[in-house]
Amino acid sequence: MRLVSTKYIKPGAILGQTIFNENGVVLLQKGMYLSQNILHRLQRHGISYVYVVDKTTSDIQAKSVISDELRNTTTQTMRNIFTELNGSDVVKHSFILDKQQGKLASIVSQIVGEIQSHGESISMLADIFLSDDYILQHSLNVTVYSLAIGQAMNLNANQLSELGIGALLHDIGKGLIDKNILNKPGKLTDEEFEIMKTHTTMGYNILRKQQSISTVVAHCAYQHHERLNGSGYPRGIKGDQIHLYAKIIGVADVFDAVTSNRVYREAMLPNEGLEVLYAGAMDLFDKDMVEAFKNSIAIYPNGVSVQLSDNRIGVVVRQNKHLCDRPIIRILEDGKRGTPYEIDLSKELTVMITKCHI
Structure with a gap:
């Protein structure tokens, strides 16, 4: 493919x-x-x-990170939560989340297991869905990416569980945002953006009152738009004032936002999304987290056409796990040989990918 x-x-x-x-x-x-x-x-x-x-x-495969069954279960659980939150009062929020807590923990555990058994670097391009609800797919993608970062940083099982639930619920406050603003197909006005930004505080206020929800999970909703240099929101806190999980989710959130399909904006490819993160490393994002993410994802997914530094053109065939910018390439054009052949960029160290052709 x-x-x-x-x-x-x-x-x-x-x-x-x-x-x-x-x-x-x-x-x-x-x-x-x-x-x-x-x-x-x-x-x-x-x-x-x-x-x-x-x-x-024809032999190239794009393997899904998580199973269709788990994706459907996660999406339906999140839809139930957002549907019940919409229009309900704060007291009722407690019962909604208490009822779903066990299922959320089980979902996170299954996602962790499927990432670990995946065997290749992560690429969500294998999972293309037509959806009218961006938030549901975004929440799942951010969870997968966040857990991949967490595993690369050697977080323990309890930390991964908290991180995963925090990632699933990081945008829960958007369930209370006016749908005309939330689903607006174009750029928000300054006034609309100020309203949108309140989803962090509303999400925190929902989660911090739940006995079944850890306080650090509430801070994932509160702080995932904060940035290291204090330029984020809602409080403009800096550096170590931002919780570890919120920093991780912030990296995953931005990457998924720029690499996801939106009606008003064409998705970036993973290598382009990673460049966005690196541009903000040190000032906006924790550099070690960006590096951990780089080592977890398929920067050049299977099936993408690439041009190499020696002008050869080919297609990515397979990934070298933990060397995500050095995949195996099937050369289709080199100006010499007519028969396709493969090279392993983890061994051809003088050759670099210079461009993606889509």
Whole structure:
């Protein structure tokens, strides 16, 4: 399979992956031909990239990080929480979260297990969904990324559980934000953005009153938009004033935001999203956390076309775990040999990836 921008796919291409909605219902089946109408629908729904079948890359696989069953369970649990929160009073919030606490802990435990058994660096591009509820998918993605960082930093089982629940609930305050602002397809006005920023405080106020929820989980909702140099919100705190978990979730949150498909903005590729994090390392984000994240994710996902520093062009075939910027490449064009061949960038140290072609 090859990862291709939906803007450049020609009608008649064959879909290389099944596309679901957020309930796990198949919308587009793997192997179907993509018509111009279907391609336009994908673009209208903010789907920037999909995998298509290609003869030279037919053996390349994009493996999902977590199972469809776990994704569906997580999404439904989060939907139940957000639905019940909407319009309910603060007293009722306690019963909603107490009822879901055990299920959230179980979900986090399963996600940790599936990340550990995944065997490759993490890429969420294998999981493409048509969804009308960005927050649900975002919450799950941020949880997966946060737990990957936490594992790379050698957090213990209890810390990973707290971090995972904090990540799942980090945007819980958005359940109380006006839907016209929350789902606005364009840029928010200054006034609307000030309202949006209150989701951190509202989320904290919901979570800190729950006997079944750890105080540090409440601070994940409160502090995930704080930044090391004090430029974040809601309080503008700095450095070690920000809880470890909130710093981790802040990194995961920004990465998923810039690499996710949105109706009003094309998603960045993972290598571009990582550049955003590195640009903010030291000032905005903890550099060690960014490094831990880099060592956990597939910067160049399987199936993405790349150009190398010696001008050879190829496709990423497999990942070298913990050397995420040095994958195995199938060379398709080198100006000399007509037959495709593979090189391992963990061994070809003088060769670098200089560009992604989508």
